[in-house]
Amino acid sequence: MRKILVASSKGGCGKTTIATNLAAYFAQDGKRTVLVDADRQGSSMHWAEKRAGMSAPVLAISGLRADWNEKIPQDAQIVIIDGPAGIRSGEVAELAHDADALLVPLLPSRIDLEASEHFLQEVSRLGRVKRESLAVGLVANRLKPWTTASQEAVEEIKRLPFPLVAQLRDTQGYVLVAGLGKSIFDYNSEIIRGHQEDWGKLLRWVKKQG
Ligand SMILES: Nc1ncnc2c1ncn2[C@@H]1O[C@H](COP(=O)(O)OP(=O)(O)O)[C@@H](O)[C@H]1O
Ligand SMILES: [Mg+2]
Numbered sequence: 001m002r003k004i005l006v007a008s009s010k011g012g013c014g015k016t017t018i019a020t021n022l023a024a025y026f027a028q029d030g031k032r033t034v035l036v037d038a039d040r041q042g043s044s045m046h047w048a049e050k051r052a053g054m055s056a057p058v059l060a061i062s063g064l065r066a067d068w069n070e071k072i073p074q075d076a077q078i079v080i081i082d083g084p085a086g087i088r089s090g091e092v093a094e095l096a097h098d099a100d101a102l103l104v105p106l107l108p109s110r111i112d113l114e115a116s117e118h119f120l121q122e123v124s125r126l127g128r129v130k131r132e133s134l135a136v137g138l139v140a141n142r143l144k145p146w147t148t149a150s151q152e153a154v155e156e157i158k159r160l161p162f163p164l165v166a167q168l169r170d171t172q173g174y175v176l177v178a179g180l181g182k183s184i185f186d187y188n189s190e191i192i193r194g195h196q197e198d199w200g201k202l203l204r205w206v207k208k209q210g
Contacts, residue, residue: 001076002210003099007083007092009119010112014105014141016043017174019082020058023048024183025203027056031077038063038095044082050181063095089122096128100210101135103165103202108143108153124161135209137165139202144170166202171195 006019019035023044027033035058037044048060061071063081072079081095096102102123106116128134140157143150145167157164173195177183184195 001072001079002206003079003081003096004101004103004206004209005081005083005092005096005099006103006105007081007087007095008104008106008116009087010107010115011085013107013112013116014139014168015039016047016082017178018103018105018139018141018168019044019080020047020178021174021183021185021199022206023058023078023080024051024056025185025199026078026080027058028185032059032073032075034059034061034072034076034079036061036063036068036072036079036081038068038081039084040064041085047178047181050179052181054181054186056186087119089119089126092123093126093128096126096134099134101137101206102129103137103139103206104162105139105141106153106157108140108147108150110149110153113153113156120160120162135205136162137202137205138162139166139168140164141168142170143167163205165205166199168198169195 006015008015023033023035035044035048037060045060048058051058061068123129123136129136138157140154173184184192
């Protein structure tokens with residue numbers, strides 16, 4: 001069973017978008033996939049409810065109750081945890097205690113990067129991160145590659161002490177499909193295929209963990 005936590009101290013950076021798209025990718029790939037929603041807003045739970053009845057279902061479990069780990073079926077192959085807003089490193093340590101990887105989404109603006117710096121410092125001090133038993137990957141999200149702000153942010157992110165494992169562009173596609181309980185991996189148009197390619201490196205990185 002491979003476990004991936006998506007977390008950041010910042011709200012609105014793309015945790016749910018990344019968690020739901022990852023879950024759908026693995027479900028499409030035929031893996032028994034569980035999505036744990038640890039955020040009070042319950043966006044991942046709602047997303048999975050809308051997905052019920054589709055061909056690549058994802059089992060959603062609320063991560064708000066202390067015993068959520070026991071609710072994960074023994075035969076699950078992939079568990080994705082959608083972290084709560086405002087998470088501190090102590091909670092990360094708890095949620096990720098047996099996870100294989102932590103993905104941290106980052107938005108491409110100086111203010112957002114500065115807001116995440118402290119969180120990343122805390123993460124780098126976690127015992128499991130120091131011992132390299134918990135891999136940390138950074139995801140630049142909502143990039144507008146033609147803008148100076150995005151280009152500078154990517155350069156800045158590359159200087160951080162964790163690998164940049166994906167550069168996801170800003171597209172209404174993510175917003176539209178999320179509202180339907182879907183992901184970009186549930187579609188096959190030329191435009192969407194371009195966005196699927198943005199995930200190639202991230203998917204290879206995730207598959208290497210654990
Ligand atoms: N790459 C992207 N392109 C366009 N919109 C995005 C992208 N990633 C996230 N969003 C949108 O930004 C908002 C916040 O994203 P969300 O995944 O809910 O963040 P979080 O879970 O960290 O609060 C949502 O409306 C979502 O659809
Ligand atoms: Mg969310």
